[in-house]
Amino acid sequence: MKILALSDIVDERVYSENLIRNYGDVDLVVGCGDLPYYYLEYVVTMLNRPVLYVYGNHDGKPQVLADGRVVYEAEGCSLIDSRTTRESNVLFMGLGGSIRYQPQALQQYTEGQMRARVRRMLPRLYLNRVRYGRYIDVVVAHSPPFGIHDGDDPAHIGFKTFLSLMDRFKPRLLLHGHIHEWRRDQVTRTSVGGTKVIGVFPVTVIEFDAPVGTGSELG
Numbered sequence: 033m034k035i036l037a038l039s040d041i042v043d044e045r046v047y048s049e050n051l052i053r054n055y056g057d058v059d060l061v062v063g064c065g066d067l068p069y070y071y072l073e074y075v076v077t078m079l080n081r082p083v084l085y086v087y088g089n090h091d092g093k094p095q096v097l098a099d100g101r102v103v104y105e106a107e108g109c110s111l112i113d114s115r116t117t118r119e120s121n122v123l124f125m126g127l128g129g130s131i132r133y134q135p136q137a138l139q140q141y142t143e144g145q146m147r148a149r150v151r152r153m154l155p156r157l158y159l160n161r162v163r164y165g166r167y168i169d170v171v172v173a174h175s176p177p178f179g180i181h182d183g184d185d186p187a188h189i190g191f192k193t194f195l196s197l198m199d200r201f202k203p204r205l206l207l208h209g210h211i212h213e214w215r216r217d218q219v220t221r222t223s224v225g226g227t228k229v230i231g232v233f234p235v236t237v238i239e240f241d242a243p244v245g246t247g248s249e250l251g
Contacts, residue, residue, distance in 0.1 A: 034238070085111060126171075206229045
């Protein structure tokens with residue numbers, strides 16, 4: 033499986049007439065947050081591939097499209113925040129948002145709140161284990177795990193809960209956005225146990241060996 037992962041800003045390699053030439057061979061698209069709905073809708077329309085996405089810390093409010101319509105989700109795409117989905121036999125889990133750094137802000141969570149979100153998803157993870165022999169394959173997040181690709185300012189500290197999630201449920205990938213890094217020497221791929229953590233900004237293509245099988249299921 034070839035995954036096109038996007039995050040945080042609109043990139044001209046994607047949002048242009050060159051999209052199909054640049055990325056027409058991908059099997060699936062993942063949005064790691066803080067992306068306008070029109071951008072995701074353009075991708076799903078042009079590529080005709082599944083688009084899964086989570087909210088970033090600046091998301092969650094209704095957006096106004098060019099034709100004046102007000103939308104609350106990207107049309108034609110699958111919002112998987114606090115949900116799991118199965119695409120082409122790959123199990124995805126969505127955990128958007130960032131650490132809380134502003135009172136009452138949308139899509140910002142304390143460590144305890146993020147831990148509670150994961151706990152609410154445990155029945156589905158255990159059901160995956162029974163049905164498919166594994167809990168989850170790919171975690172799609174906006175924020176990175178604590179101490180891995182994160183920053184030291186209040187808005188960009190990662191979640192310790194993600195460390196526990198990786199240790200307990202052994203996803204093969206954790207994709208995140210949120211960290212805007214332009215330096216060529218910046219580390220964006222880190223292996224932790226059996227999980228490869230990949231920072232996505234703004235466009236990353238990932239080759240992933242999907243388990244044998246087919247099907248699509250959302251829960």
